[in-house]
Amino acid sequence: MNKITETLMRIVSEYDGDLKGAYNIREDGGCAARQSTENIKIESKEDKPGLEVHIKAGTKGETVSIPACVTRGGVDDLVYNDFFVGEDADVTIVAGCGVHTDDGGDARHNGIHRFFLAKGAKVLYTEKHVGTGEGTGKKSIDPVTEIFMEEDSVLEMDTVQIRGVDRSVRKTSATLAARAKLVVRERIMTDGEDFAQTDFDVVLNGEDSGADLVSRSVARGKSRQVFNSWMRGMNRCTGHSECDAILANDANVVAAPALEADHVDAELIHEAAIGKIAGEQILKLRTLGLTEEEAEEKIISGFLK
Amino acid sequence: MLRLEHVAWTTPDGDQIVRDIDLTIGNGKLVVITGPNGSGKTSLVKLVAGIMEPTSGRIYLDGEDITDADVTERAKKGIAYAFQQPVKFKGMTVKDMLELAAGEDMPFVNVCGLLGKVGLCAEEYIDRELSGSLSGGESKRIEIATVLARNAKLSIFDEPEAGIDLWSFTRLVETFQELQNEQKGTLLVISHQERILSIADEIVVIADGVVEKAGPRDEILPQLLAQPHMACCPQGKREIW
Numbered sequence: 001m002n003k004i005t006e007t008l009m010r011i012v013s014e015y016d017g018d019l020k021g022a023y024n025i026r027e028d029g030g031c032a033a034r035q036s037t038e039n040i041k042i043e044s045k046e047d048k049p050g051l052e053v054h055i056k057a058g059t060k061g062e063t064v065s066i067p068a069c070v071t072r073g074g075v076d077d078l079v080y081n082d083f084f085v086g087e088d089a090d091v092t093i094v095a096g097c098g099v100h101t102d103d104g105g106d107a108r109h110n111g112i113h114r115f116f117l118a119k120g121a122k123v124l125y126t127e128k129h130v131g132t133g134e135g136t137g138k139k140s141i142d143p144v145t146e147i148f149m150e151e152d153s154v155l156e157m158d159t160v161q162i163r164g165v166d167r168s169v170r171k172t173s174a175t176l177a178a179r180a181k182l183v184v185r186e187r188i189m190t191d192g193e194d195f196a197q198t199d200f201d202v203v204l205n206g207e208d209s210g211a212d213l214v215s216r217s218v219a220r221g222k223s224r225q226v227f228n229s230w231m232r233g234m235n236r237c238t239g240h241s242e243c244d245a246i247l248a249n250d251a252n253v254v255a256a257p258a259l260e261a262d263h264v265d266a267e268l269i270h271e272a273a274i275g276k277i278a279g280e281q282i283l284k285l286r287t288l289g290l291t292e293e294e295a296e297e298k299i300i301s302g303f304l305k
Numbered sequence: 306m307l308r309l310e311h312v313a314w315t316t317p318d319g320d321q322i323v324r325d326i327d328l329t330i331g332n333g334k335l336v337v338i339t340g341p342n343g344s345g346k347t348s349l350v351k352l353v354a355g356i357m358e359p360t361s362g363r364i365y366l367d368g369e370d371i372t373d374a375d376v377t378e379r380a381k382k383g384i385a386y387a388f389q390q391p392v393k394f395k396g397m398t399v400k401d402m403l404e405l406a407a408g409e410d411m412p413f414v415n416v417c418g419l420l421g422k423v424g425l426c427a428e429e430y431i432d433r434e435l436s437g438s439l440s441g442g443e444s445k446r447i448e449i450a451t452v453l454a455r456n457a458k459l460s461i462f463d464e465p466e467a468g469i470d471l472w473s474f475t476r477l478v479e480t481f482q483e484l485q486n487e488q489k490g491t492l493l494v495i496s497h498q499e500r501i502l503s504i505a506d507e508i509v510v511i512a513d514g515v516v517e518k519a520g521p522r523d524e525i526l527p528q529l530l531a532q533p534h535m536a537c538c539p540q541g542k543r544e545i546w
Contacts, residue, residue, distance in 0.1 A: 216396065244395060284392040287354060288406050288455070289380040298405065302397035 004071035012096025012128040021063035050080035057086030073105020073137040101135035108140040117153035131164030147174035178206030190223035200229035204237035213241040219251035233266025312362030324514040333488035340511035354386040355379035383458030391448035406454035424473035
């Protein structure tokens, strides 16, 4: 594992010189390190690049880390990772990704993750993305997340794009069976000429299934963001999606939410708000002794927390 | 000591909202500003806090001319201001805001003490977001706690009673009395409430942008209570105007 990978891993994962639990460290398209545990087995796919992660039924409190790092220009990494989470397991999956280029070549990581949650399984899935390096090459991360949830399963997805990613298109889809619950928290910061797009497609198939999607973003400079969400209620269910964006400078944000109810007891709500930082918010913090610039930073960091 | 000399504020459209006000407020006093709606009370305290700039006149704090100091500078000089309509902040918690106000990290026990002064239980509120999930009354009480957290030289409260229930109002009156007894700073409160007026050291009545009368509570309050419309008001949260 090279120094850049180590640096990126400290940002995007729980790496502090060591990773606990099961893990696979991906560096420039290859495997830099791997460890399975008694309950969590990580194996390479045979037909294409990527992993199969099998989590035994009833596994509690364990963590799987699968950080992926691209440390130079000219790397276009594509990986397919599948997670099979057994019945009543309760685990944390950490899938941070960092891309770095110090040259003119583009650095890209495209992780296609599929989650298969068995009955009663519970997963906390965290995903941090960052771009670093002074190179002129584009830093791109294009994650695809497909989630299949059986009865009574729960998935909480916490995804953060911290900084420095020139381009990202993230696609997240989920299909929920009866009483399954999906919670997504997304935070994105773009600046300069960055572009970030988010597409959610959630199908609430099962009775009493529920989804709560909240996306908060800050667009600065001349960056552009697009938020698309499509939530479909096919049964008695509850769904909420929320998109809040703070706009600054010459940035551009498009929010295109869609709800589809195909059952009379489907209760679906969408909220969307785009705007600059409210003047009264800055004023309030200035009455506490902050300068205008300090107030703006505090408001943004709180918003994306 | 806060001193206003010939302070005036006129809107860009030429409406004179605050006219030639002279006022002196001594340190450690609880001073209540009252008067009819639209009389210029809120504009006056905003001029003191630096949220608005006077069109003429000077403002002094402990002898220092702060007229040209902006809102941040005035906050640093010891002026705290509780907004009449609290501002919402998505993502920022009650604890975050109180710590910002105090200028330091706060242990739970301190947060608990502050929120207790406004009738809130810290365990229930400390991690709540300052967003739409809080009711108007809850937001208002947290706004007041924010100002209390600052331990300021001059704390300004604009209608602190608005939107809060009777129990919390009683607790708030007690808190003002505690602060008054401790004499840690000056309290400048805009209120129409008899119970707040009745604990004031001094009362200032503003009408049509000017000081109509000002003086010790025992001199001014009886005059206000003698107004004809007061006879039919119920006790408890009785309003003067």
